[in-house]
Amino acid sequence: MRGYLDTLKVIVLIAFRNLFASWLKTLIVGGIILFGSMLVVVGTALVDSVDASMSRSIIGSVAGHIQVYNAKSADELVVMGGFQLDAADLAQIDDFKGMREALLTVPNVKAVVPMGLSGAMVPSGNIVDVVLEKLRNLIRRQQAGEDVSAAIESQKEHVRQIVGVLATDMANVGKLLTDKAVSPEELAAIRRASDPGFWSEFDKDPLATLEFLENRIAPLASDADMLFLRYMGTDLAAFAQAFDRMKIVDGTTVPPGKRGFLFSKWVYEEQVKLKTAHRLDQIRDAILKRGKTIAGDLDLQRWVKQNATEVKEIMLQLDRQQTAMFRGKLQKELASHEDDVSKLLAEFFRVDDGNIMERYKFFYDELAPSLTLYRVRVGDTLTIKAFTRSGYVQSVNVRVYGTFAFEGLEDSPMAGVLNLMDLVSFRELYGFSTPEREREIQALKAVAGFKDIDRDSAEAELFGARPAEAAQPEKAATATSDADAILRGLGGRGKRVKLEDETYDPAQLGQGVVLNAAVIVKNPRLIRQTMKDIEAAGTKSGFTLRAIDWQKASGLVGQFVTMIRAVLYISVLIIFAVALVIINNALVMATLERIAEFGTLRAVGAQRRFLLGMLVVETLAVGALFGGIGSALGVGVVAIMRFVGLPASGDTLYFLFSGPRLHPGLSPINVAIALTIVLLVSGASSLYPGFLAMRVSPRQAMQSDE
Amino acid sequence: MTHIVSVQQVFKNYTLGTFVVPALRGVSLDVEEGEFLAIAGPSGSGKTTLLNLIGCVDTPTSGVVHIAGNATETMSERQLTRLRLHTIGFIFQSFNLVSVLSVFQNIELPLLLQRSASAKERRARVEALLDRVGIREYSTHRPSELSGGQRQRVAIARALVTRPQLVLADEPTANLDSVTGTNILDLMKELNRTEKTTFIFSTHDARVWSYASSVVRLADGQLVDRVSAEEAVRVGGVGNLPSARAT
Numbered sequence: 001m002r003g004y005l006d007t008l009k010v011i012v013l014i015a016f017r018n019l020f021a022s023w024l025k026t027l028i029v030g031g032i033i034l035f036g037s038m039l040v041v042v043g044t045a046l047v048d049s050v051d052a053s054m055s056r057s058i059i060g061s062v063a064g065h066i067q068v069y070n071a072k073s074a075d076e077l078v079v080m081g082g083f084q085l086d087a088a089d090l091a092q093i094d095d096f097k098g099m100r101e102a103l104l105t106v107p108n109v110k111a112v113v114p115m116g117l118s119g120a121m122v123p124s125g126n127i128v129d130v131v132l133e134k135l136r137n138l139i140r141r142q143q144a145g146e147d148v149s150a151a152i153e154s155q156k157e158h159v160r161q162i163v164g165v166l167a168t169d170m171a172n173v174g175k176l177l178t179d180k181a182v183s184p185e186e187l188a189a190i191r192r193a194s195d196p197g198f199w200s201e202f203d204k205d206p207l208a209t210l211e212f213l214e215n216r217i218a219p220l221a222s223d224a225d226m227l228f229l230r231y232m233g234t235d236l237a238a239f240a241q242a243f244d245r246m247k248i249v250d251g252t253t254v255p256p257g258k259r260g261f262l263f264s265k266w267v268y269e270e271q272v273k274l275k276t277a278h279r280l281d282q283i284r285d286a287i288l289k290r291g292k293t294i295a296g297d298l299d300l301q302r303w304v305k306q307n308a309t310e311v312k313e314i315m316l317q318l319d320r321q322q323t324a325m326f327r328g329k330l331q332k333e334l335a336s337h338e339d340d341v342s343k344l345l346a347e348f349f350r351v352d353d354g355n356i357m358e359r360y361k362f363f364y365d366e367l368a369p370s371l372t373l374y375r376v377r378v379g380d381t382l383t384i385k386a387f388t389r390s391g392y393v394q395s396v397n398v399r400v401y402g403t404f405a406f407e408g409l410e411d412s413p414m415a416g417v418l419n420l421m422d423l424v425s426f427r428e429l430y431g432f433s434t435p436e437r438e439r440e441i442q443a444l445k446a447v448a449g450f451k452d453i454d455r456d457s458a459e460a461e462l463f464g465a466r467p468a469e470a471a472q473p474e475k476a477a478t479a480t481s482d483a484d485a486i487l488r489g490l491g492g493r494g495k496r497v498k499l500e501d502e503t504y505d506p507a508q509l510g511q512g513v514v515l516n517a518a519v520i521v522k523n524p525r526l527i528r529q530t531m532k533d534i535e536a537a538g539t540k541s542g543f544t545l546r547a548i549d550w551q552k553a554s555g556l557v558g559q560f561v562t563m564i565r566a567v568l569y570i571s572v573l574i575i576f577a578v579a580l581v582i583i584n585n586a587l588v589m590a591t592l593e594r595i596a597e598f599g600t601l602r603a604v605g606a607q608r609r610f611l612l613g614m615l616v617v618e619t620l621a622v623g624a625l626f627g628g629i630g631s632a633l634g635v636g637v638v639a640i641m642r643f644v645g646l647p648a649s650g651d652t653l654y655f656l657f658s659g660p661r662l663h664p665g666l667s668p669i670n671v672a673i674a675l676t677i678v679l680l681v682s683g684a685s686s687l688y689p690g691f692l693a694m695r696v697s698p699r700q701a702m703q704s705d706e
Numbered sequence: 707m708t709h710i711v712s713v714q715q716v717f718k719n720y721t722l723g724t725f726v727v728p729a730l731r732g733v734s735l736d737v738e739e740g741e742f743l744a745i746a747g748p749s750g751s752g753k754t755t756l757l758n759l760i761g762c763v764d765t766p767t768s769g770v771v772h773i774a775g776n777a778t779e780t781m782s783e784r785q786l787t788r789l790r791l792h793t794i795g796f797i798f799q800s801f802n803l804v805s806v807l808s809v810f811q812n813i814e815l816p817l818l819l820q821r822s823a824s825a826k827e828r829r830a831r832v833e834a835l836l837d838r839v840g841i842r843e844y845s846t847h848r849p850s851e852l853s854g855g856q857r858q859r860v861a862i863a864r865a866l867v868t869r870p871q872l873v874l875a876d877e878p879t880a881n882l883d884s885v886t887g888t889n890i891l892d893l894m895k896e897l898n899r900t901e902k903t904t905f906i907f908s909t910h911d912a913r914v915w916s917y918a919s920s921v922v923r924l925a926d927g928q929l930v931d932r933v934s935a936e937e938a939v940r941v942g943g944v945g946n947l948p949s950a951r952a953t
Binding site: 004006007009010013014017018020021596597599600601602603604605606607608610697698699701 | 758761763764783784787788790791792795796798800802803804805806807811814815816818819820821825864868
């Protein structure tokens with residue numbers, strides 16, 4: 001044993017002396033290995049950290065660890081990453097209660113949250129509609145004998161102001177384009193509404209004039225009155241418990257047993273907020289959080305320009321009194337004598353890096369309190385109309401209880417694009433039957449005389465002689481009135497608009513139909529096995545379930561890290577392939593230069609494996625030394641990154657980093673991977689030169705000069 | 707006396723493209739233990755080829771080579787290597803030292819390959835040889851820091867460190883000036899006498915024949931004759947050798 005160690009010692013000695021003797025070659029080869037190993041350490045640490053943070057984002061926001069859906073579905077389930085309104089075509093799971101019970105028999109399953117995804121365009125009404133609605137209510141109150149004339153006058157002023165803004169807007173369009181760009185009907189409508197005679201007419205017949213305003217004027221103020229909402233129907237209490245990063249930002253959560261809607265804070269800001277205010281927020285955030293400047297960023301410049309040119313949405317909100325107030329405040333703030341408030345607003349919003357913070361504060365302190373910042377407010381009722389699976393339009397009214405966000409992902413569109421809705425309303429929108437709906441349909445069937453008949457007796461039932469029943473027309477009439485009564489009793493369509501105030505039995509959430517379900521597991525390392533167990537448990541209980549992990553459930557988003565990892569590994573592969581070729585060539589050259597040495601060693605009694613050992617040790621020594629230095633540098637780089645934090649410069653990175661900055665972690669595995677790769681490559685690259693060395697004959701010693 | 711080397715009817719051909727070049731043609735030679743044998747002949751006569759065969763670094767095309775009682779034609783590559791390590795020492799014309807090792811390490815190398823001697827034993831043997839060849843003070847030097855004669859002394863010490871039965875030297879003085887060459891031969895001769903080690907060296911230099919116990923003369927791959935050193939010196943240079951074909 002001692003003899004072997006001594007031999008190894010001389011091999012190592014020769015190897016190291018040779019490395020020093022040809023230091024330039026050693027440095028070149030070592031430099032490549034150093035860079036490669038550093039890249040592996042930093043790259044794998046970053047990818048692992050992104051993987052971990054992204055998985056936290058995905059698992060913690062919507063997907064859970066595992067998603068379960070009906071294996072007979074036409075499409076594959078994707079719960080994240082989609083901004084389109086249409087959801088995947090999934091077959092329903094009829095008995096959520098049974099499925100949940102089956103899933104909970106799997107030891108690693110902690111919670112099962114029912115889900116369903118869909119999307120709809122939701123009308124939110126524009127500002128003119130809102131003002132006209134107020135006016136109509138006041139007129140009604142006046143007609144009922146209430147004294148609201150002052151309030152009516154104020155609202156009338158506001159409407160006249162709006163008409164004025166629209167007239168100016170139309171005139172500007174005419175100037176910028178051609179007169180033909182303005183429709184003659186619209187022009188006539190504006191002219192009529194601007195005419196003082198029109199308002200005398202209003203006093204005589206307010207409701208008829210209001211109708212004209214609603215039908216002809218309101219559509220001219222098309223300030224993005226549709227909301228495009230993707231929503232998830234779920235058991236909101238179970239959801240909040242399973243996804244503990246969810247927090248309520250505004251308002252409250254939906255009370256148990258109530259129908260309700262929670263806006264994602266991101267959607268609420270992006271779609272519902274006054275656009276000017278939202279753009280102002282975005283500019284400020286970009287400056288404060290991402291270190292951008294207006295002067296140096298095209299996006300920020302675009303937002304400034306849009307704010308300066310699109311003051312109409314603010315102007316439409318202002319009545320005469322508010323207009324005067326805005327004029328006074330803006331003149332003072334801008335030290336201007338301009339009377340036109342729209343021009344003052346345009347100037348106010350033309351911000352730069354020097355005044356943005358001051359203007360931002362002024363806007364929220366002085367102007368915003370007089371404005372409706374959000375088109376839909378907490379407490380409002382949303383009428384959501386969506387196409388059911390069978391193709392007809394279904395609508396439900398749901399009250400907006402508040403907004404929510406996932407902690408750490410507040411600014412991420414990927415995590416923020418989904419809104420939440422109670423599962424009962426979702427089922428109704430999606431076309432699934434609810435107990436109320438079932439009762440309604442049964443009642444309708446009863447009064448209409450529906451009955452189920454089999455195919456064989458259909459002809460006889462439909463066309464056969466049924467004198468007794470045919471001769472009872474008066475009974476049908478009675479049935480119709482009965483139907484009215486029954487439907488009135490049930491509530492019917494007229495009453496369903498108030499469903500948002502009704503309660504349902506929370507037990508409904510645990511039963512009935514769902515499209516998919518999120519599974520939270522106890523031990524995330526056992527996801528793969530748990531997926532198999534879930535499918536097996538489903539089969540055992542008569543469900544055909546497909547279980548997919550969070551990565552697959554998140555679609556392209558989930559594949560992102562896999563893609564980054566692939567790119568990293570391909571880069572590493574290329575670098576080390578190059579390294580292998582270079583090391584190999586350098587060693588081949590060195591071997592050819594050392595033919596006499598190898599021949600001598602063979603002649604004096606060195607076995608072939610001694611020569612192979614010498615070369616392998618040489619390259620492994622270079623690999624270990626420079627790979628070690630490279631890995632140490634990599635560890636240093638990762639430590640600096642961890643200390644400083646890599647900023648998320650965009651929405652996607654924000655999601656991938658699970659927050660504004662990534663503080664990458666490092667595991668010994670990252671270093672172990674780097675060193676293993678380096679040693680494997682070094683060892684592999686010494687094999688061919690070693691083979692050449694082994695072929696050197698001891699006769700070469702006799703033939704060569706030193 | 708025992709034959710340390712027995713070469714019987716050895717032929718060795720080299721192939722150069724389509725040509726077969728005979729290097730040795732039916733050479734037979736027996737060497738007794740303790741001999742100090744010179745193989746003489748002009749360039750291309752087959753001296754080195756014969757040394758290669760005796761040194762087991764090459765194999766004959768036909769014929770038999772026995773070294774220390776081992777029939778080399780039946781031995782594997784590994785066995786031949788082991789035979790070289792334990793039985794034969796080599797001294798090369800160009801010294802062939804490992805440039806990155808010190809003098810001491812170069813001499814110690816065959817002992818390390820043998821893996822039989824302890825560190826203490828190795829040190830003792832190497833130091834004794836350093837003293838014997840007169841380069842003790844250079845033990846930590848690298849070969850590049852030594853003169854030609856000093857390098858050849860290192861090579862001699864390396865060849866003798868395993869206490870081989872046979873030392874082969876290929877033109878050991880060819881790269882040395884005459885004084886140094888003479889000193890080296892004196893040293894080899896002394897070691898031959900004191901260590902009872904058999905030396906076989908090739909040379910085409912008639913001046914060194916006088917050191918040999920006998921001289922084997924080769925011409926055109928054939929053994930011309932085997933004469934005493936005095937006879938060889940008397941006959942003169944290799945140009946005066948009788949025709950090989952005439953014998």
